[in-house]
Amino acid sequence: MSAIDTTPESPASNGSMSTRNLLKFLIPSLIGVSLFLIPFQVGDTINIGMGLMADGLKALLGDALPAIAVAVLCLSVLLTAWAKLAKPQWASKGALNEMFDVGPLWFAMRVLGAAFALMTYFQFGPTVVTADFTGGVMLNDLAPVLLTFFFFAALLLPFLVDFGFMEFIGSLVRKPFRLIFGLPGRSAIDATASWMGSGTVGVLITTQQYERGYYNRREASVIATNFSIVSIAFALLVTSFIGINHLFVPFYLTVVVAGLIAAVIVPRLPPLSRKPDTYYEPVGCRLVEESTGELGIFRFSLMQAVNRADKAPGPRELARNALFNVADIFLALLPLVMAIGTVALILAEFTPLFTWLSYPMVPVLELLRIPEAEAAAPATLVGFADMFLPAVLANGIESELTRFVIACLSLTQLIYMSEIGALLMKSKIPLKLWELLAIFLLRTAITLPVIAFMAHVFFF
Numbered sequence: 001m002s003a004i005d006t007t008p009e010s011p012a013s014n015g016s017m018s019t020r021n022l023l024k025f026l027i028p029s030l031i032g033v034s035l036f037l038i039p040f041q042v043g044d045t046i047n048i049g050m051g052l053m054a055d056g057l058k059a060l061l062g063d064a065l066p067a068i069a070v071a072v073l074c075l076s077v078l079l080t081a082w083a084k085l086a087k088p089q090w091a092s093k094g095a096l097n098e099m100f101d102v103g104p105l106w107f108a109m110r111v112l113g114a115a116f117a118l119m120t121y122f123q124f125g126p127t128v129v130t131a132d133f134t135g136g137v138m139l140n141d142l143a144p145v146l147l148t149f150f151f152f153a154a155l156l157l158p159f160l161v162d163f164g165f166m167e168f169i170g171s172l173v174r175k176p177f178r179l180i181f182g183l184p185g186r187s188a189i190d191a192t193a194s195w196m197g198s199g200t201v202g203v204l205i206t207t208q209q210y211e212r213g214y215y216n217r218r219e220a221s222v223i224a225t226n227f228s229i230v231s232i233a234f235a236l237l238v239t240s241f242i243g244i245n246h247l248f249v250p251f252y253l254t255v256v257v258a259g260l261i262a263a264v265i266v267p268r269l270p271p272l273s274r275k276p277d278t279y280y281e282p283v284g285c286r287l288v289e290e291s292t293g294e295l296g297i298f299r300f301s302l303m304q305a306v307n308r309a310d311k312a313p314g315p316r317e318l319a320r321n322a323l324f325n326v327a328d329i330f331l332a333l334l335p336l337v338m339a340i341g342t343v344a345l346i347l348a349e350f351t352p353l354f355t356w357l358s359y360p361m362v363p364v365l366e367l368l369r370i371p372e373a374e375a376a377a378p379a380t381l382v383g384f385a386d387m388f389l390p391a392v393l394a395n396g397i398e399s400e401l402t403r404f405v406i407a408c409l410s411l412t413q414l415i416y417m418s419e420i421g422a423l424l425m426k427s428k429i430p431l432k433l434w435e436l437l438a439i440f441l442l443r444t445a446i447t448l449p450v451i452a453f454m455a456h457v458f459f460f
Helices: 019-036 049-061 064-085 094-100 104-122 135-161 165-181 187-196 199-211 217-226 232-241 245-268 297-310 315-350 353-357 361-367 373-380 389-394 400-413 417-426 433-458
Strands: 039-042 045-048
Touching: 019 049, 019 135, 019 165, 019 297, 039 049, 045 049, 049 064, 049 135, 064 094, 064 104, 064 135, 064 315, 094 315, 104 135, 104 315, 135 165, 135 199, 135 315, 135 417, 165 187, 165 245, 165 297, 187 199, 187 217, 199 217, 199 417, 217 245, 217 433, 232 245, 232 400, 245 400, 245 433, 315 353, 315 417, 353 373, 361 373, 373 389, 373 400, 389 400, 400 433, 417 433
Parallel strands: none
Antiparallel strands: 039 045
């Protein structure tokens, strides 16, 4: 392959379009695409390369994963206490200081997460914590998935984000994304990674892009709360669980349509519309959107990608960053997920809170001509606690149309505190708990009529 020349006066010609740099963009980016964005049919499910690796590790470790999660959670508390009380030199500056020298609230959340895990694993303490459908769900079902999934996600994400693929796609689609969503084109990668892999992967990409200066506060907040849809694999799980897998095509079409409508409307309303267009202070803005000049859009996008690949970190720095990301997720995120998720599930399962809050939804569902409105109402709001709870509540509803509506709604609400919410609360993206609740309610109000309309069309 010969070197590709570029126009000298091109605004994007600040790097060398050599064969070496082109390959430096292409090879890692193709690896990243194959791992994160290309779905595979595996038996009756759809998965991605990284998901297959995570599933393989999960199968290998098996029943040891809950014990590993308990050990990680306890280690997080011990290291945080050591860093705060003894103030050792290793925790005095840099990324480790940021990871362990946390405020009283975050330290309390780590202690609470470890306590919940210990009580659940050794089955002592209040039943509301140790039950299979509260602490058991978090420790035995969710924690093993997060440990294995995030291990590979943190290690392999550089292939997707550090070698120019974000710049290539971002330059190609930046005009329609700016016009429709008011977002940089590179956010298309976040959405695609979510659809094919996991909403948490999309949030992880968004967080990294924000902390590196490629998204401003408003953009990061919008992308994280509107494009981090659950994966196709989870959508298949939901439809199978509530007995509408024969309707998967209209089901997912409804989710996509309702999700896109919400992604257009929600960012234009408070609280997201009030987020400032300022960047993360330690790095500032590193995204420079240049004119294509005399270059065509494809050639310009390729040049942007090659320039980014030329500046990519070396193997040693990539490995160090990846390992730090793994440690940060395990020691800082996992305790938060365990604490918030368990509390949310306790409120959903052992208190009438969501039933009380859902009373105003009954006349709304009746107005939309949804059968069994009273039984369905709690399922419209309980998704704020956990993404799978609406499917659990809807499973006992006789009306197939109602189950269809609840399943679609649970996927388009996006904000659930047991995982995505906890990840956003831990990240540097400026989103408060009340803002996440407001966005959840806005998405519910916007997508529910759309879903109900399409359901009546399909069930006519």
